[in-house]
Amino acid sequence: MTISRETAINLVLALLLLAVPFIAMQLGKPFYVTLATRMAILGLAAIGLNIALGLGGLVSFGHAAFFGIGGYAAGILASHAFSGQPLDFGLFAVPGSKLMPVIWAAAILAGGLLAAAIGSISLRTSGVYFIMITLAFAQMTYYFAISWPAYGGEDGLSITIRSTFPGVNTLVPQNYFLICYALLVVGLVLFALLRDSRFGAALQASRQNEVRVASVGIAPFRIKLVAFVISGMITALAGALYADLNRFVSPSMLSWHMSGEFIVLIILGGVGRLCGPLAGAMLFVMFEYILGGLTERWQFFLGLLLLGVVLFARGGLIGLLAGRARHG
Amino acid sequence: MAEAVLAIRDLCKSFGALRATENVSIDLVPGEIHALIGPNGAGKSTLIHQIAGTLKPDSGEIEFLGKPVSHIGAAERARMGLGRSFQVSSLAPEFSALRNVMLAVQSRQGTSFRFFKPVMRDATLVEPAMAALERAGLKDRARVAAAELSHGERRQLEIAIALALGSRAFLLDEPMAGMGPEGSKTLTGFLDGLRREAPILLVEHDMDAVFALADRISVLVYGRVIATGTVDEIRSDPEVRRAYLGGAE
Structure with missing residues (x-):
């Protein structure tokens, strides 16, 4: 069996990220473990967006809403677990939880519901209007979080102690990295399956030519809506991981800067490419750390890099290394 | 009548x-x-x-x-x-001719909400699509992206799609x-x-x-x-x- 150049590059990237924490511990620099964890989490969030943006051509400028709601799901459940007060939904109440699988499920559910609501309205528009309406929805969630004192409002919400996973000491940074890395791999596998499936075929065809999709009898709206919901779920899961990494969630997770950052990650790495989001996240976090240590204005240089990619390497890092994407 | x-x-x-x-x-x-x-x-x-x-x-x-x-x-x-071809060809340009027809086949089978099985290894999609391409005289060009087909070939492809729709x-x-x-x-x-x-x-x-x-x-x-x-x-x-x-x- 021969493997394509892109697969080889993907494997190298994935193994490189996996190696970082072990090398970091050897070098006695545990902070690098946190950086690697950030890479994995941002990569997962961008994989979510890559389903909508890369496969479906849906330029969502509001994915921070899903990232943030995942973060708040984690923060709110943890705070209720800490206080012992059940979470009151009016008709019913649920206890808080410190268990990661429970928190993840809640984040995915919340992200999926929010994406269904936002998508069912936004997807009736396209192009610039779609970008603006997703931005507007995300900003609504942002201002809602700021003005909601029960969970910290503008100050955000601290998570007293990192949530737990059965059989794993999550307080050890390498362990938490491995959990995030495993979920990243699940995200990658899911993306690859989705892309090559019937659903993925209909989704990618909708990006290329909606009229064609409708004229073979597939309604593009439903396809795009389901893609948007799956996309929101994955990004929300990443948000829950991010909250647990920082032991803190604040409205800044919901702000449009975050949405923009996800788009930047994908463009840097390669739009629609399996490991584009991961490559972008690794590049971004590295850039932020190295340049951020040299100058406060590191984002100026990030801007230059982005400009270079858009002008000279449309396929991002993956496109540069592996050439153009092929569709059987 | x-x-x-x-x-x-x-x-x-x-x-x-x-x-x-x-x-x-x-x-x-x-x-x-x-x-x-x-x-x-x-x-x-x-x-x-x-x-x-x-x-x-x-x-x-x-x-x-x-x-x-x-x-x-x-x-x-x-x-x-109701199968249709367009005055100005309307295809998924990045997809190969084969994948354009496969989209019609999957629609006919009513199964676009399948998320895991890879389409290129799905004989129930590939075979009927190939048969339609052959009838429209495009079998040799099955793997070529629609954007790279000649004008006439794109019209043939549209007809292959209409055929595959039954x-x-x-x-x-x-x-x-x-x-x-x-x-x-x-x-x-x-x-x-x-x-x-x-x-x-x-x-x-x-x-x-x-x-x-x-x-x-x-x-x-x-x-x-x-x-x-x-x-x-x-x-x-x-x-x-x-x-x-x-x-x-």
């Missing part, structure tokens, strides 16, 4: 003051090629759009397979078996447009056989092809059908000659 597969009654559509379709009534019966001819701007493509469901008529009825379809969308009409009627909007004489001849032969599978409503400017193929011809001028009849009837109709053929024979 046999029961009509497609029946259009009193269809009207205006764009502002322009009456693009005015009380148009035509039908399509099994086994026939019904050609729709008329000068540029007569409203032929507008009519095709309304039949396919991509444009909403102002009034009138469209019946397909005995059911009124005016209220349902383009995707559902396609699923009922269409009960075909709406073909100028399939010969831009084809060389050789391509037109091949396609004429192909359409001649295709009518046995499902009737064809054919919009075409190539009069040689129309006169060779059509069982019936309707002439559309300024949104109105001014005549419907056999090739001979249309050729000798004085109004048609004045309005369209210009007596140039």
Whole structure:
């Protein structure tokens, strides 16, 4: 069996990220473990967006809403677990939880519901209007979080102690990295399956030519809506991981800067490419750390890099290394 | 006459003051090629759009397979078996010819919400798609991206897609447009056989092809059908000659 150049590059990237924490511990620099964890989490969030943006051509400028709601799901459940007060939904109440699988499920559910609501309205528009309406929805969630004192409002919400996973000491940074890395791999596998499936075929065809999709009898709206919901779920899961990494969630997770950052990650790495989001996240976090240590204005240089990619390497890092994407 | 597969009654559509379709009534019966001819701007493509469901008529009825379809969308009409080719080819440009046809096959099977099985390893998709490509004469070009196909090949691909849909009627909007004489001849032969599978409503400017193929011809001028009849009837109709053929024979 021969493997394509892109697969080889993907494997190298994935193994490189996996190696970082072990090398970091050897070098006695545990902070690098946190950086690697950030890479994995941002990569997962961008994989979510890559389903909508890369496969479906849906330029969502509001994915921070899903990232943030995942973060708040984690923060709110943890705070209720800490206080012992059940979470009151009016008709019913649920206890808080410190268990990661429970928190993840809640984040995915919340992200999926929010994406269904936002998508069912936004997807009736396209192009610039779609970008603006997703931005507007995300900003609504942002201002809602700021003005909601029960969970910290503008100050955000601290998570007293990192949530737990059965059989794993999550307080050890390498362990938490491995959990995030495993979920990243699940995200990658899911993306690859989705892309090559019937659903993925209909989704990618909708990006290329909606009229064609409708004229073979597939309604593009439903396809795009389901893609948007799956996309929101994955990004929300990443948000829950991010909250647990920082032991803190604040409205800044919901702000449009975050949405923009996800788009930047994908463009840097390669739009629609399996490991584009991961490559972008690794590049971004590295850039932020190295340049951020040299100058406060590191984002100026990030801007230059982005400009270079858009002008000279449309396929991002993956496109540069592996050439153009092929569709059987 | 046999029961009509497609029946259009009193269809009207205006764009502002322009009456693009005015009380148009035509039908399509099994086994026939019904050609729709008329000068540029007569409203032929507008009519095709309304039949396919991509444009909403102002009034009138469209019946397909005995059911009124005016209220349902383009995707559902396609699923009922209304296959269509576009005046300007409309394909998924990045996908190969094969994958373009496979999309039609998966739609016909009603299974676009499958998330895990890779399509390229799915014989239930690849085989029918290959068969349709072979019939349309594109088998050798199956793996070429639609964007890289020649103009004529794209028209063939559109027909392959309509074949793969198992269409009960075909709406073909100028399939010969831009084809060389050789391509037109091949396609004429192909359409001649295709009518046995499902009737064809054919919009075409190539009069040689129309006169060779059509069982019936309707002439559309300024949104109105001014005549419907056999090739001979249309050729000798004085109004048609004045309005369209210009007596140039």
